[in-house]
Amino acid sequence: RLIIRNGNNVDAPPVYDSYEVEYLPIEGLLSTGHHFFIELTTDSSGAAAGMALRYEAFEQGHCYEPFVKYGNFTASDPRYPVGTTVEFSCDPGYTLEQGSTIIECVDPNDPQWNETEPACRAVCSGELTDAAGVVLSPNWPEAYGKGQDCIWGLHVEEDKRVMLDVRVLRLGTGDVLTFYDGDDLTARILGQYTGARGRFKLYASTADVTVQFQSDPGAGAFTYRQGFVIHFSEVPRNDTCPELPDIANGWKTSSQPELLHGTVVTYHCYPGFQLAGTDLLMCHWDLTWSGDLPSCERVTSCRDPGDAEHSRRVVSSPKFPVGATVQYVCDKGYVLAGAGTLTCHDRAAGGPKWSDRLPKCIPETYEPCHNPGVPAGGRQSPERRLYPAGATLRFSCAAGRALLGEGSLHCLPGHPSRWSGSPPICKAASYDEFYSNRNLD
Known part of the structure; x- marks a missing residue:
């Protein structure tokens, strides 16, 4: 509870009691003497926002110095004697309310202003025709009310277009701020926002923009500095997007x-640098670019050199920084063609590069086996001069001869390749062996 008393003790008569009147008068309070006694009591909830009071002493026979929150004034005499006139103006985005724009110090016997000071408030809706200005949420920076539907019209010279610089945007989840690219709510929507967002800009295609703000009628209490601050200005209307700068x-x-x-x-990007961000920017129909400017950053690692078929690799570092190595090991039956280990080297000109090209694993080749010779009285199948590794050579004997040894030999791969055994011989059979074999046949 706040009580302000017209005197210097607790028994002085009150001129303000917050239990009886919620808000202090816009024009302030004036004591009849040299004192005000201020009494503040609080409960244990600790939920109140607090208070701030401004006080001022002034000379007898003069008016007090005026004050207007969110505005300024000019005075014909800075000492404010009788006859002084004061003219008020508001900060951008605010409108004069509840009072006269010009007031005068009157009554030599009891000097006082002939009107109360006006108030500067951020109002809901308005038509703005200046080349530049500000649109504020209602009551900014105090909380805006619930269930509001405000519309502002922004109008600049016909040969210009409107640029919107949204510097503050903190809305409730059920509140909506909409920008229309034209002079009514049927125009194309430039953007529609709710919640909180960082500073951003919008460009209209015409000389008119309509701003609509709708707050949730069922929302809870709003907080200080919740709302929006929009600066607008006229910019040249042309048919091209602004020139994009070069990048380092x-x-x-x-x-x-x-x-x-x-x-x-x-x-x-030049060799040795890689692009951070999008590489393509498009000029939109509203003459804005589709994204932010990219940058070229120094490359500090090699690209993945890839896998070699029929091999496995051993990597020293998965991101391949300068100094990293990749070792290739071929599968069984394959031999390496090229460097078995690649190293990522830095270069003064250009980015890091591997020390060699990706190797290959090719099938291993072996020397052929030479014909071991035909046994006397025998035959080979097949019969040739050289036999590839893995080939099989079969032997047989002519009638009347017996095979002694292996009937087939295999060419075993190696360096050099060799036969699996010695070639057999064909031995002449005895009379009994010969006819015994024939009977068996």
């Missing part, structure tokens, strides 16, 4: 010389 350690190309709607600008 890179260059850009454009799909056409004039930066008209639909033009695509592509950014590239």
